[in-house]
């Protein structure tokens with residue numbers, strides 16, 4: 411047995427963890443002086459007040475999620491071999507799903523690796539570590555990545571604001587190889603991402619299947635890709651034969667990548683740097699409409715307290731987007747806010763569309779692709795919602 415400290419649950423606490431949830435909250439544990447004194451990220455044993463073993467996890471007294479469990483056995487070895495087993499399993503799922511090595515390789519708790527996401531771009535891996543516990547395990551993790559994948563490049567995109575809550579510094583660096591621009595292959599199209607400077611890990615793999623769905627409808631149609639980033643939806647629609655594609659985004663570097671991607675796929679797009687709300691209002695005033703409209707904004711509900719203003723913003727966006735959707739057209743409205751439930755989001759979208767006097771039916775309700783597995787006891791981590799409406 412290792413000499414790890416033990417964290418004890420308070421009487422009758424830990425109900426969710428007993429049923430398989432990987433989190434234990436700070437109000438569920440005995441937060442005594444020895445527990446408070448543990449360094450953030452320390453590996454611990456967890457026991458119920460009745461002596462039941464909950465397993466091995468990492469602890470952070472400063473976080474509301476005090477323990478994230480890594481294994482159901484107490485005293486589990488958390489070393490390179492541990493990571494290699496988890497990574498091999500995560501890799502097998504992706505290799506079964508995708509012909510090319512471009513996907514989210516690790517989706518945190520969904521791949522039994524809390525605090526860690528890894529996006530794969532061929533021989534390049536972009537890691538995002540969001541907890542002190544995972545940060546403390548970087549060394550064996552990188553050893554395991556070498557063993558399982560032998561990547562050319564490993565980039566640490568450790569600049570997610572969530573790290574501040576864990577008392578971690580924000581930084582971006584290449585652990586191996588160099589940062590820079592890279593090609594992404596997805597749905598048979600070629601895109602570009604800037605792994606050091608782009609948003610999140612540089613690319614949003616979560617919308618892959620939704621992009622394919624829209625592209626399947628796009629032949630001969632005009633397409634508006636609002637909040638396009640580097641053209642995920644728009645480029646694929648153009649490649650599928652859209653008659654015209656307009657990408658809107660506030661980020662000039664993202665639009666520059668979209669234009670390069672258009673050239674690489676031998677299609678043409680128009681890209682406008684703008685605020686989407688203002689630009690759609692302008693387009694609507696000019697009575698411009700598009701057969702297909704996609705609106706995939708940044709999160710409007712960043713925290714629970716933003717729910718009401720955020721919900722209102724989703725409703726307004728739905729109204730504006732519907733106002734530039736052609737008769738008989740298709741409208742995709744997305745939210746990547748985990749703080750708004752799909753039912754509420756759908757209600758706001760419906761209300762916004764109806765405000766334009768249009769009728770709509772919901773033809774697809776989807777989330778992220780299967781390279782973003784969701785832990786069954788953490789349904790709230792299914793953050794992405796993509797609703798597709800057929801308008802009259």
Ligand code: SAH
Pocket residue numbers: 609614617636637638639640641642643658659660661664684685686687706707708
């Ligand atoms: N649809 C994209 C992902 C969009 S992410 C894809 O398929 O990859 C959200 C995008 O919204 C980001 O690119 C960000 O630059 C942009 N954005 C944020 N606020 C904006 C605003 N007010 N107007 C226009 N774009 C905005």
